Amino acid sequence: MSAYYYLAKMKILISLTYRFEVFTTIGTNFILMVAGTFLWKAAYKGIDTVAGVNESQMIAYSIISIMLASFFSNNVEYTLNYRIRQGEIAIDFFRPVNLLFCYLAEDIGQSISSAANKLLPMIVIAALFIHIPAPAGIAVALVFIASIIMSFMILWLISATIGLLSFWAMELGNIGAVKDGIIVLLSGKIIPLWLFPKGIQKIMAFLPFQSIYQTPLSIYIGKLPLEQAIAALIIQLLWVAVLTLLLCSTWSKARKCVMIQGG
Numbered sequence: 196m197s198a199y200y201y202l203a204k205m206k207i208l209i210s211l212t213y214r215f216e217v218f219t220t221i222g223t224n225f226i227l228m229v230a231g232t233f234l235w236k237a238a239y240k241g242i243d244t245v246a247g248v249n250e251s252q253m254i255a256y257s258i259i260s261i262m263l264a265s266f267f268s269n270n271v272e273y274t275l276n277y278r279i280r281q282g283e284i285a286i287d288f289f290r291p292v293n294l295l296f297c298y299l300a301e302d303i304g305q306s307i308s309s310a311a312n313k314l315l316p317m318i319v320i321a322a323l324f325i326h327i328p329a330p331a332g333i334a335v336a337l338v339f340i341a342s343i344i345m346s347f348m349i350l351w352l353i354s355a356t357i358g359l360l361s362f363w364a365m366e367l368g369n370i371g372a373v374k375d376g377i378i379v380l381l382s383g384k385i386i387p388l389w390l391f392p393k394g395i396q397k398i399m400a401f402l403p404f405q406s407i408y409q410t411p412l413s414i415y416i417g418k419l420p421l422e423q424a425i426a427a428l429i430i431q432l433l434w435v436a437v438l439t440l441l442l443c444s445t446w447s448k449a450r451k452c453v454m455i456q457g458g
Contacts, residue, residue: 221316224261228317231257232325246389252416253387255327259415260384260408262321263343265313267407269302269351272371275358288450295355295446302351331417338424342411345431350378350407352438359442362449383409389418403434 232254239250248256275298278284287294321327330336357374364370379385381404388399388409399405410431414424 220265220313221320224265224313224317225320227261228258228321228325231261246387248387248389248416248418251326251328252418254325255416256387256412258321258325258327259412262314262317263346263408263411264384265317266306266310266343267347267350268305268309269347269354270305271298271302271351272354272358272374274298274301275355276361276371279361295442298355299351306347328416330415332421334421335414335417335424338421338428339411339414342414342424342428342431345428345435346407346411348435349403349431349438352435352442353378353403356438356442356445359445359449378404378407381405382407383412387412403438406431406434 235250235253235257239245239253243249245253275284278287284294290297330339353374357370360370381388381399381402383405384407388396388405391399406427410419410427413419414427419427
């Protein structure tokens with residue numbers, strides 16, 4: 196456990212050294228928050244609610260989504276692809292630690308760093324310039340935090356599974372970009388799925404993507420009452436279990452076909 200803690204701590208310290216990137220990210224996200232605010236104000240002009248969500252809730256959804264995107268930092272997919280392509284993964288197998296836990300610890304450290312140097316400043320900026328309603332009660336806030344943790348794990352597990360494809364493909368190419376595009380489109384990150392046609396919503400209910408962004412955001416703005424929020428949290432937990440099994444199965448098969456290239 197101390198090894199994983201050390202990896203997370205080192206990732207935090209490394210991330211804190213890139214201050215220019217922090218400032219540019221904060222500036223970019225502030226522009227996105229302002230743009231999202233004006234976009235939804237224009238969309239709701241003359242309209243009280245859409246799918247039971249009012250203008251204030253929709254603006255909060257948009258802003259919190261941008262904040263979560265800055266917090267959900269994971270490099271496991273690219274780390275795996277690089278180390279497999281360079282042949283360094285073979286050496287990693289000799290280390291007395293679980294490699295997947297190592298990558299998870301590093302990405303947790305990266306996310307903690309992002310929360311400290313990117314997320315907190317954005318919260319302050321949003322509080323000063325854009326009014327965001329707080330969650331409706333402590334219970335909702337706690338469920339929201341738990342949902343964020345599940346969302347992070349679902350996103351990480353999907354990325355790690357995609358990264359393991361490098362054992363067979365050696366070079367992922369645009370697979371990672373396709374994965375990112377699918378998540379942006381189908382997770383409710385930009386446009387909530389309740390604005391999609393009913394048929395698409397029914398299909399999305401059987402996929403894990405909406406559990407990444409839409410579930411915690413819906414909990415925060417009160418789209419999901421507390422009872423439904425807890426049910427959604429349980430669904431997230433089930434997806435974590437399913438994706439963990441898929442990752443472990445893929446990892447077990449991948450270890451049997453290690454192919455060293457350039458190492």
